[in-house]
Amino acid sequence: xxxxxxxxxxxxxxxLNQALxxxxxxxxxxxxxxxxxxxxxxxxxxxxxxLEEFGDRRVKDTPISEEVIAGIGTGAAMVGLRPVVExxxxxxxxxxxxxIVNHAAKLRYMSGGQIKIPMVIRAPEGAGMQLxxxxxxxxxxxxxxxxxxxVVTASTPYDAKGLLKSAIRDxxxxxxxxxxxxxxxxxxxxxxxxxxxxxRADVKRKGDxxxxxxxxxxxxxxxxxxxxxxKTGISAEVIDLRTLRPMDISTLVESVKKTKxxxxxEEDWPQCGIGAxxxxxxxxxxxxxxxxPIMRVTLADTPMPYSRELxxxxxxxxxxxxxxxxxxxxxxxxxxxxxx
Amino acid sequence: xxxxxxxxxIFHEMTMIRKFEEKAGEMYERGxxxxxxxxxxxxxxxASGFMWPLRADDYVIGAYREHGQALGRCASxxxxxxxxxxxxxxxxxxxxxxxxxxxxxxxxxxxxxxxGGGLPIAAGIGFAINYHGGDQICLCFFGDGxxxxxxxxxxxxxxxxxxxxxxxxxxxNLYGMGTAVERASAVPNLPRRAQCYxxxxxxxxxxxxxxxxxxxxxxxxxxRETKRPAFVEAVTYxxxxxxxxxxxxxxxxxxxxEWRRRDPIVQYGKKLLDEGTLSSEEIEKIHSDVxxxxxxxxxxxxxxxxxxxxxxxxxxxxxRI
Ligand SMILES: Cc1ncc(C[n+]2csc(CCOP(=O)(O)OP(=O)(O)O)c2C)c(N)n1
Numbered sequence: 247x248x249x250x251x252x253x254x255x256x257x258x259x260x261x262l263n264q265a266l267x268x269x270x271x272x273x274x275x276x277x278x279x280x281x282x283x284x285x286x287x288x289x290x291x292x293x294x295x296x297l298e299e300f301g302d303r304r305v306k307d308t309p310i311s312e313e314v315i316a317g318i319g320t321g322a323a324m325v326g327l328r329p330v331v332e333x334x335x336x337x338x339x340x341x342x343x344x345x346i347v348n349h350a351a352k353l354r355y356m357s358g359g360q361i362k363i364p365m366v367i368r369a370p371e372g373a374g375m376q377l378x379x380x381x382x383x384x385x386x387x388x389x390x391x392x393x394x395x396x397v398v399t400a401s402t403p404y405d406a407k408g409l410l411k412s413a414i415r416d417x418x419x420x421x422x423x424x425x426x427x428x429x430x431x432x433x434x435x436x437x438x439x440x441x442x443x444x445x446r447a448d449v450k451r452k453g454d455x456x457x458x459x460x461x462x463x464x465x466x467x468x469x470x471x472x473x474x475x476x477k478t479g480i481s482a483e484v485i486d487l488r489t490l491r492p493m494d495i496s497t498l499v500e501s502v503k504k505t506k507x508x509x510x511x512e513e514d515w516p517q518c519g520i521g522a523x524x525x526x527x528x529x530x531x532x533x534x535x536x537x538x539p540i541m542r543v544t545l546a547d548t549p550m551p552y553s554r555e556l557x558x559x560x561x562x563x564x565x566x567x568x569x570x571x572x573x574x575x576x577x578x579x580x581x582x583x584x585x586x
Numbered sequence: 587x588x589x590x591x592x593x594x595x596i597f598h599e600m601t602m603i604r605k606f607e608e609k610a611g612e613m614y615e616r617g618x619x620x621x622x623x624x625x626x627x628x629x630x631x632x633a634s635g636f637m638w639p640l641r642a643d644d645y646v647i648g649a650y651r652e653h654g655q656a657l658g659r660c661a662s663x664x665x666x667x668x669x670x671x672x673x674x675x676x677x678x679x680x681x682x683x684x685x686x687x688x689x690x691x692x693x694x695x696x697x698x699x700x701x702g703g704g705l706p707i708a709a710g711i712g713f714a715i716n717y718h719g720g721d722q723i724c725l726c727f728f729g730d731g732x733x734x735x736x737x738x739x740x741x742x743x744x745x746x747x748x749x750x751x752x753x754x755x756x757x758x759n760l761y762g763m764g765t766a767v768e769r770a771s772a773v774p775n776l777p778r779r780a781q782c783y784x785x786x787x788x789x790x791x792x793x794x795x796x797x798x799x800x801x802x803x804x805x806x807x808x809x810r811e812t813k814r815p816a817f818v819e820a821v822t823y824x825x826x827x828x829x830x831x832x833x834x835x836x837x838x839x840x841x842x843x844e845w846r847r848r849d850p851i852v853q854y855g856k857k858l859l860d861e862g863t864l865s866s867e868e869i870e871k872i873h874s875d876v877x878x879x880x881x882x883x884x885x886x887x888x889x890x891x892x893x894x895x896x897x898x899x900x901x902x903x904x905x906r907i
Contacts (some may be wrong), residue, residue: 277717303717309747314740317706322714324695324707325645344737348700349707356697357688358679359901393902417904445907492907 253434261403261435262292262368262424265410266330268439270300273328276414279306280315280332289334290370290429316342316367320350323365323419330414336371336385336423343388350419351394363419366410372425372463372513376557379549384462384514389421390491390523396420397490398444401465403433405488408442416444425463425513447494449501453483456507456571459498459524461487464511464562471511471567482571490520498524499532506537507574511562516544538574543567588638588799593863596638596795598872600630600851603654605873605880606663610653610670613884614830619670622699623684626654628825631850632757633658635798636725636820639806645693645711645724647704650685651757651824652697655727659694661687663879664886673890680893681901701762702735704728705754709741712750716813723751723809731762733776742783745815753802753809754780754817757792763828764836780817792822793848796857823848 256264270276277300282289284297284307297305308315312333319329333339339346346367353361373382389397398413398420400406406424413420450465451472460468465486472482483501487493502508508528510521521542528540546560588596607625614623626633633654637646640659648655656666661677669676670684677689678697685699695711698704708726715722732738733756745752756776760767768774777787786808790801798820805816823845827834834842858864864872 309740309744311740311744313737314706314709314744317737317741318710318713318744321695321707321710321712322717323710325711325714327714327717329710344700344703345706349698349703353688353696354904355901356678356682356686357690357901358676358681360678360688360690361695362904364904396903396907 253436255432256403256435257429258403258406258431258433259290259292259429261407262410263294263296264435265407265414266293266296267299269411269414270296270304275326276328276330277304277306278330278332279308279318281308281310281334283307283332288332290426292368292429293332312338312341313345316345316350319365319367320345320353320363323363324353324361328364328414329366331365331367333367333369335381335426336369337380337383339367339369339385346395347392351392354418355394362417364417365419366413366422367419368422368424370424370426370429372427373545373550373557373561374427376552376554378552382550382557384545386423386490387514387519390520394419395491396444397423399423399462399488399490401428401462401486401488403431403435405442405448405486407435408440409444409488411439412441412444415441420444423462428463444489445492445494446488447497448486448488449483449497450486451482451484453481453505455481455505456509456575457483457485457498457501457505458509458511458567458571459485459487460511461490461520462513464513467562467564467567468511470564471571474564474568475571480571480575493523493527495527495531498528502528502532503535506535508536508540509543509567509570509574510540511543511567513545513562516542516547519544538577541570541574543570590863592638593858596634596799597854597858597864598876599658600634600795600854601872601876602663602879603630603633603657604851605876606657606666606883607653609880609884610667611826611830613670618888619684620672621683623670623830624651624828625824625826625830626651628845628850629757629759629792629822630654631795631798631854632755632792632820632822635795636755636802638799639803640725641722643693644722645695647695647708647711647724647726648687648697649701649704649728649732650699651729652687652727653684656687656689656694656697659689659692661689661692661694663883667883668887668890671887671890672892673887674893674897675886675890679897681897702728702732702737705732705737705741708752709744709750712745712752712815713748715751716749721810723753723806725753725755727755727757729762730756730758730760730767730776731770732756733779734770742780742785742815742817746783746785749813750815751809751813752815753805754815756817756819757822758819759822759824761828761836763832766836776819777817785814786816787819788816789819789821792820793850793853795850795854
């Protein structure tokens with residue numbers, strides 16, 4: 247693309263679709279498998295038209311059998327294929343946790359390095375659609391906990407394409423988490439193939455006074471909050487973690503050295519959530535630079551309620567981020583400890 | 587058809603599995619082997635009989651009582667013993683142990699400690715075979731206990747639906763830990779449970795290696811040609827407890843004695859003797875050769891180095907992160 251050309255603006259789900267299509271064209275061993283991925287074109291239309299181009303050998307509809315779906319990915323990867331497994335939502339991946347945690351994540355290690363598992367498991371997660379407790383979860387911490395898995399999240403269409411392509415080329419099992427509310431987000435995505443590195447965070451907005459760390463949909467909440475803070479004279483830097491495991495600590499430390507303040511915005515639960523890991527690493531590597539304790543804006547520590555008002559109150563939002571940033575900057579962050 | 591030499595080799599192999607397991611038990615008592623140790627003694631005819639007709643490019647998935655299967659698939663007894671000792675020369679570099687034997691060169695792909703965990707993986711292997719248009723098959727071993735796991739039903743359904751080339755082998759040794767099949771299964775006739783997924787099912791006397799071999803030879807060809815999965819129940823018995831820690835008090839002495847009278851190696855040896863394939867001196871010689879082979883495996887395991895400290899962080903990922 248020459249300078250000055252405008253990049254095509256497409257949906258997040260189309261960016262994922264492009265990544266799948268390009269990788270399937272590039273490598274005969276890449277195939278897509280899951281419930282409703284072929285004829286139905288994907289529950290969120292991520293796999294649209296793949297069946298037409300690649301046929302039912304490489305785009306496979308399965309019965310509703312999550313454990314065997316993950317097992318087919320694992321077994322096929324063991325003998326040289328590169329499966330991209332779609333879990334219709336992360337909630338159903340729980341039925342496949344044995345294959346993911348006990349098998350995919352462990353086979354390389356247990357076999358003394360004889361086996362590789364170049365598999366991607368894609369799953370949408372997230373809340374905000376009034377779907378109730380069983381369909382409104384962010385389970386990244388479950389996967390991040392497990393050595394042997396990589397965990398990748400994408401907050402924009404551009405990132406989605408570049409990161410998914412890298413995930414498919416990776417020789418280790420990657421859990422690729424999408425957000426159901428991001429599928430219809432639009433953004434600029436180059437038509438040509440490009441990849442983004444797994445293991446690098448991305449500074450989505452530069453700033454000097456406070457670092458706001460986020461990932462997935464919360465990046466957009468963080469960016470809106472940063473804009474509002476700018477109007478009050480506070481310059482916030484927004485970092486998108488992008489890969490949760492491995493996590494890019496040095497980019498966070500660099501930022502905190504400059505801003506001296508940090509908060510984390512995450513859509514998962516607080517206890518042992520992603521932010522807990524970030525706080526641990528920052529206190530270890532940037533303690534001397536911090537002027538105030540780090541605070542977290544998380545999902546409420548409850549199953550997700552159905553009612554719209556309750557659901558919205560459980561989720562992190564721009565106001566909560568602004569308020570939290572304010573109390574960190576004023577040095578009033580220390581609240582009494584709560585035990586649950 | 588088995589040649590005379592095949593018959594002798596099978597006898598040698600079964601004897602080797604037996605002696606390997608007896609020695610492993612002994613090494614456990616001495617503290618050279620730790621962790622769980624599930625011995626295969628009594629079931630030798632199943633591993634040998636099913637593995638003999640396989641081609642080198644076929645795949646095998648075991649469960650956690652898989653020493654016999656790994657050895658039947660030609661993994662070196664030295665490397666398996668070294669694995670049990672946790673040494674770097676073990677089949678899995680000392681990272682797997684008794685329940686996680688892998689020998690990728692011989693297409694022996696585990697070794698899982700999760701009851702029923704190997705079945706979905708076998709489906710993946712079958713899928714990959716068809717994907718490449720290959721004519722290999724995957725043998726998938728599991729116990730009677732696994733039939734009650736969801737993974738069994740998910741896997742058999744999809745294997746039948748997609749014509750996956752898998753031979754499912756249920757080693758029905760009548761117990762899952764201490765629970766007899768009838769206490770665990772609403773339908774204790776296990777082939778019937780597979781039959782409802784519309785595949786060929788058979789039962790074989792798992793104490794008779796020739797019967798196992800004949801059935802395996804036929805079914806392996808059938809699966810290879812038709813690309814339809816099949817299910818075999820091999821009725822067998824483990825002489826020892828579930829693991830080395832289990833005295834097995836849920837079984838009567840009489841029951842154990844009765845099965846021991848049908849010992850697969852003794853029975854087979856008698857047959858070879860009767861038909862003149864082996865003389866009693868030759869049988870004796872095989873026993874003493876195998877004993878030496880196993881002694882050498884123990885010596886190798888003892889002399890082998892433990893894994894280097896760096897190994898702890900190696901092979902978590904395919905690339906350094
Ligand atoms: C999912 C799971 N549940 C329980 C166990 C504990 N466990 C280990 S072996 C076993 C019995 C399995 O019996 P069976 O499948 O018949 O195999 P066998 O011991 O007869 O070879 C049990 C309950 C386990 N390892 N995995």
